[in-house]
Amino acid sequence: MPELIPNLRARRLFLDRHALAEAPAGPATGAALEALVGRIGFVQVDSINTVARAHEMILWSRRQTFRPPALKRLIERDRRLWEHWTHDASILPVGLHGLWQHRFRRDALRLEANWKRWFREGYEAQFDNILNRIARDGPVGTADVGEGEVRGKGGWWDWHPSKTALEWLWRTGRLAITRRDGFAKIYDLTERVIPEVHRAAVPAEAVTGWACRSALGQLGFATSGEIAAYWNAVSPEAARDWCREALARGEIIAAEVEGALGQRRKAFIFPEILEEEPPAPTTRLRILSPFDPALRDRDRAEFLFGFHYRIEVFVPEPKRVYGYYVFPVLEGDRLVGRIDAKAFRDAGALRVKAFWPEAGVKLSKARRSKLEAELDRLAAFAGCGRVEFLDGWERECLRRASG
Secondary structure (H helix, E strand, O other): OEEEOOOOHHHHHHHOOOOOOOOOOOOOOOHHHHHHHHHHEEEOOOOOOOOOOOOHHHHHHOOOOHHHHHHHHHHHOOOOEEEEEOOOOEEEEEHHHHHHHHHHHHHHHHHHHHHHOOOOOHHHHHHHHHHHHHHOOOOOOOHHHHOOOOOOOOOHHHOOOHHHHHHHHOOOOOOEEEEEEEOOOEEEEEEOOHHHHHHHOOHHHHHHHHHHHHHHHHHHOOOOHHHHHHHHHHHHHHHHHHHHHHHHHHOEEEEEEOOOOOOEEEEEOOOOHHHHHOOOOOEEEEOOOOOOOOOOOOOHHHHHHOOOOOOOOOOHHOOOOOOOOOOOEEEEEEEEEEEEEEEOOOOOEEEEEEEEEEEOOOOOHHHHHHHHHHHHHHHHOOOOOOOOOOOOOOOOOOOOOOO
C-alpha cells in the first residue's frame, strides 16, 4: 500500500517548502535574500502594479523587511540572480544558467517553428545588427532600436522586427537582461551579464535528473506532470521516465496525498521526507500575490486547500466574479479568502474594495484585527500612509463558478 499523506501534513509540507510556514521576519538583503529565492526556486515577474509588482510582493510576503532595491542590487550589481523563462518570465539563481543552455537550444527550435507565423517578417535580418550594435555601443532596450521600422499597434504579436529580434536573442541565450528601467527590459551581451563561472553548459544528460529531483524537492510531493511543469525544463514524457526509473532504484517512493475534500491523488515523494515533521505555520494572516509560487499551479492549490482561484485580468469586467486583480489571503495553513485592494499612491491610500471569505470562514473580531494589521503593513510597503475601506467591502462567500 502506498504511504498516505494526510491533508494537513501535505499542506504543511508544501507551505514549509515555499517559506510560508514561518513568520515573515528576518533579513531580506544580500545573501539572505539570495537564499530565499533559491529556497522557493524562482520568483515570477509580472508588470501589474495595483499594489506592488508580483516579484516584489512574493518576497515581501515571506520577509516583510524586504524592499525592492535589495532585489535590484542582487540582479544588476552583484549578478547573483538573473532573469529568464520557467513557465513564465522569472528571477532565478544565477547558478542555474548552465542548466538553461539546453533550454536556449530548445527554445530556438520552438521559436523558429512558431514565430514566422506569429510575427512580422524581417526580424531574423536584425540579429547581427543588434548584436553588433550592443557589442559596440552597450545595452539597449526596445525603445532604442527599430529606427525607421513600422511600429505595430496590434499587441505583442505586432512587434516591430527589431523588438522581435531582441526577444528572440534573449530567449535563446545570446542576450541577457542587464537591468530594468522602470519595468522596461534592457539587454546586453550574455557574457557581460552572467559571470563566466556560471556560463558553462551542463551536459544534456544531467539536466533531466536535476530538473526532476529539484522539482520534487521544491514541491515536497508531486505527480510526474507536476514535476515536469515546475521548471518547464523537461517534457512530461521525460519526467514520467525519470519517475519510473527512480522508483525502481528506490530513490523515490509512491504515495497517496489526501486533498482538502478527502479525495486522494497518487504522487511521488523522497522517502526521507516521510520522516520530517513539518512545522505548524504561524497563525498570522498574510496577503499573497496571485502569482505566488505556492499558487502558480491552480489545480494543485485547489486540491490541497480547496481554494478555487483564477485571475480575471483578461476577463471582461461585467463577467468577473471577483475583480481585476484579487489577492489570496493565507492564514496559518488555510487559504481563508481573497481581497480586492489597490494602492492609490497620489492619495496616499491603500483602498480595500472587497474581502470575500471562503466557505466556513467568518470575519471574527480576531481575524479582522489580523487582516487590518496586515493591510497596514501592505500599505506601508506600497508607499501609502493609510488604509481606506470602501462601503460594502465585507462580502459574503460566493459559490464557486463551475468550470
